[in-house]
Amino acid sequence: MAILSESAPQTARRSTVLSSIWQFCRQNPLGAAGAVVVFVMGFMAIFADFVTWNDPTRNNFGVMLEPPSADYWLGTDQYGRDLYSRIVYGARTALMVGFVSAFVGATIGLILGVASAYFGGRFDLIFQRVMDVLMAFPLVILALAVVSIFGTGVENVILAITIPFIPRCARVVRSSALAVRETPYIDAARACGFSHTRIVLRHMVPNVMAPYLIMMTAAVGQAILIEASLSFLGLGVQEPVPAWGLMLRGGAQEYAESAPWVAIFPGIAISLAVFGFNLFGDALRDWLDPKLKS
Amino acid sequence: MATRRRRTAFALLAGLLAIPFAFTSADAQTPKKGGILKFVVPDEPPSFDGHKETTFALIHPIAPFYSTLIRVEPENPNSGKFACDVCTAVPEPTDGGKTYTFKIRTDVKFHDGSVLTAKDVLATFERIVDPPQGISSARRAHFSMVDSVTAPDDQTVVFKLKYPSGAFMPALATPYNFIYQKAKLDQDQRWYEKNVLGSGPFIFDGREAGAVIRGKRNPNYHFQGKPYLDGFEAIFAKTQTLRVQAIRGDQAAAEFRGFPPKSRDDLVNALGKDVTVQESDWNCVLILTPNQRRQPFDDVRVRRAITLAIDRWGGSRDLSKIAIVKAVGGIGFPGHPLSASKEELEKIAGYWPDLKKSQEEAKRLLKEAGHPNLKFTLQNRGVDQPYTIVGTWLIDQWKQVGITVDQKVDGTGPFYAALDNGAFDVALEFNCQSMVNPLVDVSKFLGDSGDNYGGFKDPEANKLFDSMNRTGDVAEQRSIMRAYERRVLDEQASASITLWWYRIIPHRTYMKGWTVTPSHYLNQDLSQVWLDK
Numbered sequence: 001m002a003i004l005s006e007s008a009p010q011t012a013r014r015s016t017v018l019s020s021i022w023q024f025c026r027q028n029p030l031g032a033a034g035a036v037v038v039f040v041m042g043f044m045a046i047f048a049d050f051v052t053w054n055d056p057t058r059n060n061f062g063v064m065l066e067p068p069s070a071d072y073w074l075g076t077d078q079y080g081r082d083l084y085s086r087i088v089y090g091a092r093t094a095l096m097v098g099f100v101s102a103f104v105g106a107t108i109g110l111i112l113g114v115a116s117a118y119f120g121g122r123f124d125l126i127f128q129r130v131m132d133v134l135m136a137f138p139l140v141i142l143a144l145a146v147v148s149i150f151g152t153g154v155e156n157v158i159l160a161i162t163i164p165f166i167p168r169c170a171r172v173v174r175s176s177a178l179a180v181r182e183t184p185y186i187d188a189a190r191a192c193g194f195s196h197t198r199i200v201l202r203h204m205v206p207n208v209m210a211p212y213l214i215m216m217t218a219a220v221g222q223a224i225l226i227e228a229s230l231s232f233l234g235l236g237v238q239e240p241v242p243a244w245g246l247m248l249r250g251g252a253q254e255y256a257e258s259a260p261w262v263a264i265f266p267g268i269a270i271s272l273a274v275f276g277f278n279l280f281g282d283a284l285r286d287w288l289d290p291k292l293k294s
Numbered sequence: 295m296a297t298r299r300r301r302t303a304f305a306l307l308a309g310l311l312a313i314p315f316a317f318t319s320a321d322a323q324t325p326k327k328g329g330i331l332k333f334v335v336p337d338e339p340p341s342f343d344g345h346k347e348t349t350f351a352l353i354h355p356i357a358p359f360y361s362t363l364i365r366v367e368p369e370n371p372n373s374g375k376f377a378c379d380v381c382t383a384v385p386e387p388t389d390g391g392k393t394y395t396f397k398i399r400t401d402v403k404f405h406d407g408s409v410l411t412a413k414d415v416l417a418t419f420e421r422i423v424d425p426p427q428g429i430s431s432a433r434r435a436h437f438s439m440v441d442s443v444t445a446p447d448d449q450t451v452v453f454k455l456k457y458p459s460g461a462f463m464p465a466l467a468t469p470y471n472f473i474y475q476k477a478k479l480d481q482d483q484r485w486y487e488k489n490v491l492g493s494g495p496f497i498f499d500g501r502e503a504g505a506v507i508r509g510k511r512n513p514n515y516h517f518q519g520k521p522y523l524d525g526f527e528a529i530f531a532k533t534q535t536l537r538v539q540a541i542r543g544d545q546a547a548a549e550f551r552g553f554p555p556k557s558r559d560d561l562v563n564a565l566g567k568d569v570t571v572q573e574s575d576w577n578c579v580l581i582l583t584p585n586q587r588r589q590p591f592d593d594v595r596v597r598r599a600i601t602l603a604i605d606r607w608g609g610s611r612d613l614s615k616i617a618i619v620k621a622v623g624g625i626g627f628p629g630h631p632l633s634a635s636k637e638e639l640e641k642i643a644g645y646w647p648d649l650k651k652s653q654e655e656a657k658r659l660l661k662e663a664g665h666p667n668l669k670f671t672l673q674n675r676g677v678d679q680p681y682t683i684v685g686t687w688l689i690d691q692w693k694q695v696g697i698t699v700d701q702k703v704d705g706t707g708p709f710y711a712a713l714d715n716g717a718f719d720v721a722l723e724f725n726c727q728s729m730v731n732p733l734v735d736v737s738k739f740l741g742d743s744g745d746n747y748g749g750f751k752d753p754e755a756n757k758l759f760d761s762m763n764r765t766g767d768v769a770e771q772r773s774i775m776r777a778y779e780r781r782v783l784d785e786q787a788s789a790s791i792t793l794w795w796y797r798i799i800p801h802r803t804y805m806k807g808w809t810v811t812p813s814h815y816l817n818q819d820l821s822q823v824w825l826d827k
Contacts, residue, residue, distance in 0.1 A: 058693075
């Protein structure tokens with residue numbers, strides 16, 4: 001009887017959300033496909049314990065390099081580990097690294113970008129030149145430099161991916177924040193004597209959320225790719241943690257000819273995840289951009 | 295009669311037909327001169343100083359530039375016999391086995407044209423045995439029996455020992471003991487870290503950092519007619535795939551460290567008779583070293599649990615399919631008369647034939663020590679074969695007794711920095727030796743050895759090691775070795791042996807004159823190698 005007791009505004013809100021989702025899917029079928037990939041990936045990552053039946057790190061040399069079968073859907077690797085389990089748990093690693101680094105990088109970039117636009121003048125000038133220097137390095141190269149300083153491991157990989165994201169997000173957010181800074185309500189807030197922190201965080205940041213969300217979504221895909229690249233190079237996540245790039249490093253090179261499934265399935269997982277996030281991010285950008293919307 | 299004549303005619307004809315083949319066959323065994331040998335090396339040398347370094351990455355590209363006082367017999371490197379390099383004859387000891395007098399050849403020249411004398415040999419061994427302050431000598435401990443080294447004249451070097459020792463000659467024949475020029479050492483003791491000047495079969499012909507080291511034939515080499523090659527190129531290729539492909543595509547003839555079974559099979563399948571495979575047990579072993587400066591690894595119960603959790607017999611069977619490891623052994627090279635038999639090993643913790651019992655004991659000890667859910671980080675080296683592969687297998691072994699382990703993989707530099715600074719929980723390191731001589735090889739497990747990364751002290755082990763080296767009786771040596779082994783691996787568990795390495799060298803068939811040895815350090819001066827093409 002919960003439905004009967006639901007108030008009218010709640011029902012209306014839910015139907016608005018559902019219709020918005022429906023509208024999004026109709027207008028952006030590719031974006032919807034990307035969203036499905038992201039959703040499935042997220043679901044598998046969260047419920048990995050329930051959708052797998054083999055320990056992803058358990059060695060079983062009795063079944064090493066088994067081809068895909070009813071027992072091992074995607075085959076096994078050189079340690080006899082179930083590739084399906086490792087790919088599902090690998091989604092957890094990829095999403096954790098992807099989301100954390102994208103969220104932290106984009107959020108720090110958001111605050112710095114808005115602050116740079118708000119203060120302007122010499123601070124903005126110097127700050128933007130620092131951003132220029134950081135952006136001069138390609139993402140992977142900067143990430144490699146950070147890993148070589150701090151070492152390998154999940155935490156350091158997250159740090160390595162987060163740092164290059166900060167200037168990229170700060171630059172995009174700043175351009176939106178420059179327009180917001182000129183609006184009358186910011187002048188009004190200043191006139192009221194609000195602190196800089198309050199103006200930046202309460203009045204400017206909420207008004208640049210669209211580019212922030214878009215940057216963050218796009219960054220997740222990139223972060224997954226960089227994590228895979230670093231792990232493939234032996235500089236990211238380490239064995240026996242299930243991670244797609246690491247799976248490619250471990251088996252792809254040596255067993256590419258005799259056991260191609262060891263390389264193919266992690267490769268597909270990486271491609272699909274990055275493709276899904278990019279499609280979803282693009283669609284979200286179109287959806288949230290008022291000009292494109294109109 | 296006619297039949298007999300026909301038979302005789304047939305035999306003559308067959309004999310005549312066989313003559314060219316017989317000559318071809320004999321000719322194939324006669325070394326040919328000329329050609330450049332290209333081989334791949336998995337890593338670059340940290341420096342050019344052989345006295346300081348311990349890695350094959352130095353030996354493979356740099357050893358061809360240097361001579362040593364003595365070496366293993368180059369024609370038969372597995373004989374266990376020694377041959378002179380810059381000396382005239384391998385001496386018999388005098389003074390009850392305590393004095394060795396070497397006569398130095400007069401025709402040995404450094405690559406700058408100067409003559410090598412006993413003074414250079416003396417300066418070299420003074421630097422190795424008793425290095426000046428600030429100079430690192432990796433094999434100093436091997437010469438603990440040496441009392442003095444002198445050079446009474448330009449052609450004589452005398453080693454006086456504190457006590458007779460069977461470990462002295464093998465220590466002397468270590469291929470890292472490059473003879474350096476005294477004048478250069480007098481100038482700067484560190485000169486050889488960044489420069490090359492030897493008297494070996496090849497002359498340094500340049501280096502492209504990260505890519506290649508080149509050597510060209512030494513026309514004044516003191517062994518007439520050698521080397522056969524015009525030169526060599528040591529090409530650095532970090533990834534194994536690249537090294538395998540280099541041999542497959544004939545960009546290189548060999549890699550002298552060793553490939554895993556899968557790469558051997560791939561090369562044999564691809565190249566057929568164009569590839570020759572040589573295999574040998576390897577005088578190299580992966581060791582687990584708990585850092586006893588850190589808790590809870592200062593507790594012997596925890597250390598014993600760590601070793602008890604490992605199924606070495608199963609690991610040998612399984613890992614030998616994918617990694618360059620094979621034999622189960624104790625602290626000495628498996629199969630050596632001084633090493634433990636299978637029955638003797640099975641009495642040591644971690645080698646018990648009953649795995650369940652071993653795992654239960656590990657759990658009990660952890661519980662008793664107050665660490666039933668022990669967690670630690672395994673410090674490992676960023677080299678797949680065999681480090682990260684064995685490391686990954688070990689983590690699964692420990693998981694079965696409730697120990698959770700993360701693996702921290704570092705490049706060679708940071709890895710050794712962590713070991714030197716004691717910044718690790720448990721490290722997976724190695725003991726690789728050149729000559730198979732357990733009396734010397736097991737010095738690694740002493741508290742006062744130069745590479746005691748575990749930071750422990752064990753006077754009892756020192757006492758056993760010392761008495762083992764002082765006795766000349768082999769049976770007694772063997773008996774003390776068992777006690778020493780039990781002390782290190784079981785009673786104190788100050789180190790855990792994992793598996794011994796297995797050396798597989800697939801090389802292009804046209805590369806001749808090279809023989810696999812139990813050490814990837816031995817017999818690498820390339821003076822015997824020639825190209826049959």
